[in-house]
Amino acid sequence: MRTSLSELLETRPALLADGATGTNYMERALGPGDPPEFWNTEHPDRVIGLHREFVDAGADIILTNTFGCTSFRLKLHKAESRVFELAKAAAGLARQVADSVDRPVVVAGSVGPTGELFEPLGALTEAAAIAAFREQIEGLQAGGADVAWIETMSSVEEVRAAAQAAIDVGMPYTATLSFDTAGRTMMGILPETISSIFDGLAVAPVAMGANCGVGASDILVSLLAMTEAVPNHVYISKGNCGVPRFHGTEIVYSGTTEVMANYAALALASGARIIGGCCGTTPAHLAAMRKSLDSTPVGERPSLDDIVTGVGPLTNAAPSTGGGRERSRSRRSSSE
Numbered sequence: 001m002r003t004s005l006s007e008l009l010e011t012r013p014a015l016l017a018d019g020a021t022g023t024n025y026m027e028r029a030l031g032p033g034d035p036p037e038f039w040n041t042e043h044p045d046r047v048i049g050l051h052r053e054f055v056d057a058g059a060d061i062i063l064t065n066t067f068g069c070t071s072f073r074l075k076l077h078k079a080e081s082r083v084f085e086l087a088k089a090a091a092g093l094a095r096q097v098a099d100s101v102d103r104p105v106v107v108a109g110s111v112g113p114t115g116e117l118f119e120p121l122g123a124l125t126e127a128a129a130i131a132a133f134r135e136q137i138e139g140l141q142a143g144g145a146d147v148a149w150i151e152t153m154s155s156v157e158e159v160r161a162a163a164q165a166a167i168d169v170g171m172p173y174t175a176t177l178s179f180d181t182a183g184r185t186m187m188g189i190l191p192e193t194i195s196s197i198f199d200g201l202a203v204a205p206v207a208m209g210a211n212c213g214v215g216a217s218d219i220l221v222s223l224l225a226m227t228e229a230v231p232n233h234v235y236i237s238k239g240n241c242g243v244p245r246f247h248g249t250e251i252v253y254s255g256t257t258e259v260m261a262n263y264a265a266l267a268l269a270s271g272a273r274i275i276g277g278c279c280g281t282t283p284a285h286l287a288a289m290r291k292s293l294d295s296t297p298v299g300e301r302p303s304l305d306d307i308v309t310g311v312g313p314l315t316n317a318a319p320s321t322g323g324g325r326e327r328s329r330s331r332r333s334s335s336e
Helices: 005-009 022-027 036-042 044-056 071-077 080-098 126-143 156-169 191-198 216-229 257-269 283-295 304-310 324-335
Strands: 061-063 106-111 147-153 173-177 207-212 235-239 244-247 250-253 272-277
Touching: 005 106, 022 036, 022 044, 036 044, 036 080, 044 061, 044 080, 044 283, 061 080, 071 080, 071 126, 080 106, 080 126, 106 126, 126 156, 147 156, 147 207, 156 173, 156 191, 173 191, 173 235, 191 207, 191 216, 207 216, 207 272, 216 235, 216 257, 216 304, 235 257, 257 272, 257 283, 257 304, 272 283
Parallel strands: 061 106, 106 147, 147 173, 173 207, 207 235, 235 272
Antiparallel strands: 244 250
């Protein structure tokens, strides 16, 4: 029952995207520093298994195991020649799971950052970035992905390069940024300016928004800033499962199933139409989010106090100018 993301969005008010890839693979014996993309050919059963668990938990969208599947990242493992092969294999595994159920599930081809800096700060050129992303997206398309899912970006240049590559290949695309530095991306982008990133491109994204970052509370504040600034877009919120903490040598995420259920309801009330989990989000968390989205009426836009009460305190400080946190505080103050 194959469908496009745009078609699926027309059928319901909110869609559930899946949870974490890397942190769940670590629980399934992925070694420190090992590239998850190798599992697409070496352990396809494990990749299929996690996709299936997320679909069984209620995911409408599953992301391929290709976050680092560009030549820039794979060259660290002497596998830069395997981009197309690994991307196609990953999309094929996700496609197999999506096609095995009797409801539509979208296969989203995960496209993460290259890890390189654009000139003049670094050596990466626009042409080289577009070529690298194009090679990856061509593999994803060949394997059966429905949409290019550009994620965890921090610079305008890299988002636009990945978007242009998707356009060149002829695939619809979405894009999410990580607002993990005092309410901005690492390269200084504020959430309320996200829609301007795509100005002048021949094809607009199907959806845009935020993923990862530092915690579920912080991403909700970023989401509020986006939806207040430009309310007429389809927005994505794919937040981490609470906040990561070190327990000895292990990183443990603070979010419980109850916290992530609250997060899903608050994300919907904040204007997101695609809601999922990022680092630390397990199939159990996702099942709780599914139940929350299915059973909770859309509430009023939350205040900062509502977010802190429902999900937990913010991790980041407020941006120095503009930005979601200052805006949320001012709305709350004016209403009291």
